[in-house]
Amino acid sequence: MLAVDRTGKGLRTAPRDALITLSVPEHRLGRAFGAHRAMDSLGAFAGPLVAVGVLALAGSGRSYDAVFLSSLCFALLGVLLLALFVRDHSEPLPPGRVRPRAALALLGRGPFRALCAAAALLGLTTVGDGFVYLLLQRRDDLPVTAFPLLAVGSALAYLLLAAPLGRLADRIGRRAVVLGGYGAVVAVQVLLAAGAGGPVLLVPAVLLLHGAFYAATDGVLMALAGPLLPVELRTSGLALLQTGQALAGLCSSVLFGLAWQYWGTSAACLAAAGAAAVALALSVPLLKGPSPQCSSPQ
Numbered sequence: 001m002l003a004v005d006r007t008g009k010g011l012r013t014a015p016r017d018a019l020i021t022l023s024v025p026e027h028r029l030g031r032a033f034g035a036h037r038a039m040d041s042l043g044a045f046a047g048p049l050v051a052v053g054v055l056a057l058a059g060s061g062r063s064y065d066a067v068f069l070s071s072l073c074f075a076l077l078g079v080l081l082l083a084l085f086v087r088d089h090s091e092p093l094p095p096g097r098v099r100p101r102a103a104l105a106l107l108g109r110g111p112f113r114a115l116c117a118a119a120a121l122l123g124l125t126t127v128g129d130g131f132v133y134l135l136l137q138r139r140d141d142l143p144v145t146a147f148p149l150l151a152v153g154s155a156l157a158y159l160l161l162a163a164p165l166g167r168l169a170d171r172i173g174r175r176a177v178v179l180g181g182y183g184a185v186v187a188v189q190v191l192l193a194a195g196a197g198g199p200v201l202l203v204p205a206v207l208l209l210h211g212a213f214y215a216a217t218d219g220v221l222m223a224l225a226g227p228l229l230p231v232e233l234r235t236s237g238l239a240l241l242q243t244g245q246a247l248a249g250l251c252s253s254v255l256f257g258l259a260w261q262y263w264g265t266s267a268a269c270l271a272a273a274g275a276a277a278v279a280l281a282l283s284v285p286l287l288k289g290p291s292p293q294c295s296s297p298q
Contacts, residue, residue: 033219
């Protein structure tokens with residue numbers, strides 16, 4: 001079931017992001033992605049709370065069936081809104097079928113190739129959300145029931161920061177915001193390694209920085225990549241970039257899990273922080289190539 005769910009995410013993400021880049025002026029892409037990610041994270045924030053409410057109302061017996069049925073209703077409503085109110089790109093695209101070779105040829109474009117390399121390099125130093133929440137739970141001896149609420153905390157930070165950071169990216173430059181987001185990754189790993197402050201300080205700080213990382217990188221990176229790609233290959237290019245990120249994240253999570261098993265919590269977090277800092281420094285020259293203009297007169 002999880003594999004089917006992730007397959008659906010892989011199928012929808014690149015076309016959706018391509019639609020956003022084709023529907024908004026280039027100088028407002030950061031704002032557009034920020035608004036979209038804020039709405040997306042609103043669902044991630046409200047979903048667990050709604051599930052808890054449904055469980056409480058349903059009582060014992062078939063309570064989990066009620067949760068899944070409610071989720072299905074929300075999903076069908078989303079699909080209905082998409083079908084009725086979202087329009088595809090209105091300009092006709094060049095005729096012909098896009099072939100894998102044409103998509104891979106996008107890596108021959110210098111700025112896009114450098115962006116893909118930087119995204120994959122930085123992706124190698126980010127660990128899965130589950131590791132972050134599990135480390136918080138074990139380090140501060142939080143109850144098992146608090147584990148789902150950690151994800152809600154990150155989603156809340158993402159929700160509050162996505163739109164402001166998107167606007168900031170349009171104003172000061174998208175590369176600076178992306179690099180700042182990966183700087184938050186370094187800070188998260190250092191805090192988890194140190195474990196100072198106890199749950200009262202550590203948990204909010206880590207969740208805030210973790211949400212800030214997603215708010216500064218997820219949509220802003222797509223806003224950075226979109227204008228570098230031709231219209232007819234926009235979706236293929238974004239999918240290529242996201243695939244590289246996903247594979248890098250998989251490798252990173254496997255390596256972090258091994259480091260945690262053999263070195264312990266603090267050493268694994270310090271190693272991850274060091275690797276992220278090195279990757280951040282190496283990515284700066286890769287992200288210094290020519291880029292589209294981000295700002296415009298108000």
